Amino acid sequence: MSAEEQQRNLLKLREIATELGIDLFSSTRIDNGLREGIHRCIRELSVSLDNAVVIGMRLSEPVLQTVVTAPTWTYYYHYRIVNMALDQAVLRLSGECQRMGYRSLPIPASQILDWERLRAHVSHRELGARAGLGWWGRNNLLINERFGAQVRYASLLTDLTLPERGSDTVTDGCGDCTRCIPVCPVGAIQKDPAAFKLDRCAAQLRRFARDEKLNTMICGLCLKACYGEHRMHPATEGSTT
Ligand code: B12
Ligand code: SF4
Ligand code: SF4
Secondary structure, three states: OOHHHHHHHHHHHHHHHHHOOOOEEEEEEOOHHHHHOOOHHHHOHHHHOOEEEEEEEEOOHHHHHOOOOOOOHHHHHHHHHHHHHHHHHHHHHHHHHHHOOOOEEEEOOOOOOEOOOOEOOOOHHHHHHHOOOOEEOOOOOEEEOOOEOOEEEEEEEEOOOOOOOOOOOOOOOOOOOOOOHHHOOOOOOOOOHHHOOHHHHHHHHHHHHHHOOOOOOOOOHHHHOOOOOOOOOOOOOOOOO
C-alpha cells in the first residue's frame, strides 16, 4: 500500500474519531519488542494484526478538582463513562476497518485479564508513547504535552496498514517538573519513572476501593497534579466539593 493510501486511511479513521469526541489519535506498528508485552491470549493474533491505532479522551478538569485526598464518586462516574466512550469509539473505528475489508481487534480501555500481575491485553501507555502521543512520566503515566496525564486511552489492532508515527519517542519530557511526587499518599512516585513503586500504588488503590466504597481501583491524585499546557484554574486548584 502506498504512503498516500496509508495517509488517506489514517485521515478517514481520524475524522470518525474526532466526531466521537476523541482528543488524541495516532498509529504505530507492533514490532517484536511491543509484542513481548502483549497478553498471550492475543499475542499470536498480533502477528498479522500488526498496526495499532491509539485514541485518547481528555478528562474533565472540574471533575478532577473534586479529588483532593481520595477518589470521589464524581470521579468514579466520569472514569466509567469515559471508558465507555472510548470503548464505543474503538468499536466504531474497528467496524470501519472491517467495512474497508480489513480485520480489526478492539482493545478495551480498562479490562484487567491477569489480576495477579495486574495486566491487560496490551499497554495503551506503551502504544501511545510509541505512537508519539506522549512520554513516560515520573508518575508512571503517559504524559501528553498538551493535556499532561489527564487523558484516558484505548486502542485497536488491525491489518490495515497505517503510517508509522512518532518513532522519535520523547524520553525525558518531565524536565525539571516534580509536581506529582509529593501528592502521592504512599510515596510511590520517584524521580526516575523506571523506579516507580507499583506495589505501593496498587496497595493504596485497594485501600481506596474499600474505604471509599467504590469497589474499583482508582485514585486520580497524580493525574490531577499533571495538567500539561492546560493549567488547572488557579482559584480552584486545591478546592474541595
Ligand atoms: C492494570 C492497570 C492498573 C493497575 C496497575 C497496572 C500496572 N502494571 O501499572 C492499577 C490498578 C494499580 C492501576 C492504577 C492506575 N491506573 Co491503570 N491501568 C491498568 C490497565 C487496565 C492495564 C495495564 C497493563 O496491562 N500494564 C502492563 C504493563 C506491562 O504495561 P505498563 O504498566 O503500561 O508499562 C510497563 C512497560 O510497558 C514499560 N513501559 C515501556 N514504555 C512505556 C511507556 C510509558 C508511557 C509507560 C507509562 C510505561 C512504559 O514500563 C512499565 C513497567 O514495566 C491499563 C489499561 C491498558 N490496557 O493499558 C490502565 C491504565 C494504565 N491506567 C490508567 C490510570 C489513569 C490509572 C490510575 C491513575 C487510576 C485512576 N484511574 O485513577 C492509576 C495510576 C497508577 C500509576 N501511576 O501507574 C490509564 C493511564 C492513562 C495515562 N494517561 O497514562 C490506563 C492506560 C487506562 C486508560 N484506559 O487510560 N492501573
Ligand atoms: S495513583 Fe495514587 S497511589 Fe498511585 S501513584 Fe498516583 S497518587 Fe500514588
Ligand atoms: S507532574 Fe510533572 S513530573 Fe509528574 S509526570 Fe507530570 S510532567 Fe512529569
